Amino acid sequence: MTILSPKTAVPPAAAPADLPRAADPAPAPTGPPLLVLDDVHIRDRAGGRDIVRGVGFELTPGKTVGIVGESGSGKTLTCRAALGILPPHFEVDRGSIAIDGTDIATLTPRQWTDLRGATISAVFQDPASYLNPSIKVGAQIAEVVRVKQGLGRRAARHRALDLMAAVQLRDPELVHGQYPFELSGGMLQRVLIAAAIAAGPRILIADEATTALDVTVQAEILDLLADLRERTGLALVVVSHDLAVVAQLCDEVLVMRDGKVVEQGPTETVLHTPRHAYTRLLIDEHESYGLDRFLAPREAA
Amino acid sequence: MSTIRQDSAATDGIRQEPGAPDGLHQDPTAADRVRQAPAAADTPRxxxxAVSGLEVHHGLRRRRRRVLADVTLDIAAGETLGLIGExxxxxxxxxxxxxxxxxxxAGSISVDGEDVTGYNARQWRALRRRGVVQxxxxxxxxxxxxxLTVEDSLTEPLLLAGTDRRTAAGRARDLLTRVRLPHELLTRLPGELSGGQRQRVAVARALATEPRLLLLDEPVSALDSANRVHILEILKELRAAGVALVFISHDLGSVAGVADRVAVLHRGELVETGPVADVIRAPRHPYTRLLVGSAPTLHTPAASRSERAALRAQLAL
Structure with a gap:
């Protein structure tokens, strides 16, 4: 919630208030890139070394970029850099990041506040830790729209209920009045996604957002993200340690290891003609030990 | 083993029948078929x-709820069963x-031919100490x-079983070799090992007493790719050596590479059992279909987004 709570009262242009339920087919969303990373290096000033060394990709509306790597590979730091929330003594020391055409190095704290939630938003692995345990979840979603869109109490409540329906929480009225401890991990992650999309962002970063969940719940959350992408043209960055999670959802894949991108390209290409040994290891694991052993291989692209 | 698999497929049929009675022991035909499973096999093994009609409740009085309902399962020596459940x-x-x-x-449990259902606490402790099940x-x-250092962890179960110290120390080295870890780790504490090394030591310790049956609860979920493969390779060797393995996981994908058979638990009931390839290629119960269709795969998923949505609606998930 940190990235969503800062005070501002700038209503985003054309907030997709009816985004959720409306099943109207969104026009094929394309356009100029929303998020551009160019040869980004992230330095740990305390340790005196570059932790991330050269990450670059372009994300256009309705598209999904996936980042795969083990813990410590630099994928989360890359996301945090794009959100302007690097931990203390980490900095982008080479390369550039642009959100919707604006180089983030030039942003003032005030501009960052306007951007977060309204243009770029995120969900992370442990949803419970982003919610206040002593405030009902409905009120926590409503707070985001009150702060970001300047809605009144009543309107904010309605909007919160709409958003909760949009993320397919079964009984929004009931969940609205519940505390985080009363909800399952999958429901909490939906609440977090509802809060993250509350101010109608155009980019959503999902950093290991389904890692702690059961397989069927993980699929539900991934399906929900795919739905949102199709209905609203939301652009996604999906970060996972599991190549298969990324393969299901992404147009382009980056494979990271020790802070470097060891392989990058369209998902089909990376899966069919992996060039780096590490990518081959990830693919082999699935093909020798996973479900892929028993299922028909994907048709050539 | 093939006969056993066929037989388990036969039990599936019973499970699939809508409206089949909940308790297998209330259904003579089903109970007979289950009991015949090992006997009908050509092998005398x-x-x-052997678990039959197992029922477990948690909580007391008003809070009492059924956690396992009529679970019937057999596992033969050298067989790996994937027990899947969320x-x-x-x-x-x-x-x-x-x-x-x-x-x-309710129900009964036999371990290595011995009915342990009515055991008291002392008998259970003795059984666990013998190390037949780990x-x-x-x-x-x-x-x-x-x-405890790695060496102490590995020798403790042997010393408890009455092995002398020198033999136990030799066994500790063999066990580390078996899980492909270098002997210099013997003097380390668990905190000084990586996650993958720790899990291999835990497996080595479980093997110290030469168990006939090894239960593994999500043994690879916390590990990265390389370490996962290491553990799975070790499990395959154990299977070849005749150990019966129960590999418990929420993820069908993680057991697919090592299990002979899978059993799917849903809300305390066994909804499907069968050879791993059959269950993955042609799941019969809607929950199994959702499970297979939800597992992330590199290639074409087993179910589309709309198929998954329909299955969820059907199961009221």
């Missing part, structure tokens, strides 16, 4: 673990019941005492 399915309770760690309300947790820190 009896199952290492949060709250009762899969860990099943393992705990087999170890005598929870109260069983258990490995997801988090190796729970299987290993943080204050």
């Amino acid at each position: 009896r199952p290492v673990l 949060t709250g399915s009762g899969k860990s309770t099943f393992a705990r019941a087999v170890l005598g760690l929870v109260h069983v309300s 258990y490995v947790f997801q988090d190796p820190l729970r299987s290993l005492d943080p204050d």
Whole structure:
């Protein structure tokens, strides 16, 4: 919630208030890139070394970029850099990041506040830790729209209920009045996604957002993200340690290891003609030990 | 083993019938077929673990709820069973019941031909101490005492079983070799090992008493690719050596590479059992279909987004 709570009262242009339920087919969303990373290096000033060394990709509306790597590979730091929330003594020391055409190095704290939630938003692995345990979840979603869109109490409540329906929480009225401890991990992650999309962002970063969940719940959350992408043209960055999670959802894949991108390209290409040994290891694991052993291989692209 | 598999497929048929009675023991034909499973086999081998009509409740009085309902399973020597279930399915309770760690309300459990259902606490302790059944947790820190060196952890179960110190020390080295770890780790504490090394030590410790049956609860979920493959390779060797394995996981994908058979638990009930390839290629129960269709795959998923949505609606998930 940190990235969503800062005070501002700038209503985003054309907030997709009816985004959720409306099943109207969104026009094929394309356009100029929303998020551009160019040869980004992230330095740990305390340790005196570059932790991330050269990450670059372009994300256009309705598209999904996936980042795969083990813990410590630099994928989360890359996301945090794009959100302007690097931990203390980490900095982008080479390369550039642009959100919707604006180089983030030039942003003032005030501009960052306007951007977060309204243009770029995120969900992370442990949803419970982003919610206040002593405030009902409905009120926590409503707070985001009150702060970001300047809605009144009543309107904010309605909007919160709409958003909760949009993320397919079964009984929004009931969940609205519940505390985080009363909800399952999958429901909490939906609440977090509802809060993250509350101010109608155009980019959503999902950093290991389904890692702690059961397989069927993980699929539900991934399906929900795919739905949102199709209905609203939301652009996604999906970060996972599991190549298969990324393969299901992404147009382009980056494979990271020790802070470097060891392989990058369209998902089909990376899966069919992996060039780096590490990518081959990830693919082999699935093909020798996973479900892929028993299922028909994907048709050539 | 093939006969056993066929037989388990036969039990599936019973499970699939809509409106089939809940308790197998109330259904003579089904019960007969289940009981015949090992006997009908040409091999004289009896199952290492035979569980029949197992029922477990948690809580008292008004809070009492059924965690396992009429679970019937056999596992033969050298067979690997993948027990699949999500949060709250009762899969860990099943393992705990087999170890005598929870109260069983109905049904029977036989370990290595011995009916252990009516055991008292002392008999259970004696059985566990003999080490015929061993258990490995997801988090190796729970299987290993943080204050014991690797060597002490490995020799302790042997010393308890009456082995002399020198023989036990030699065995500790063999065990490390078996899980492909260097001997210099013997003097380390669990906290000084990587996650993958710790899990391999936990497996080595479980093997110290030469168990006939090894229960593994999410043994690879916390590990990265390379370490996952290491553990799976070790499990395959154990299977080849004739150990019966129960590989418990929420993820069908993680057991697909090592299991002979899978059993799917849903809300405390066994909804499907069968050879792993059959269950993955042609799942019969809607929950199994959702499980297979939800597992992330590199290639074409087993179910489309709309198929998954329909299955969820059907199961009221």
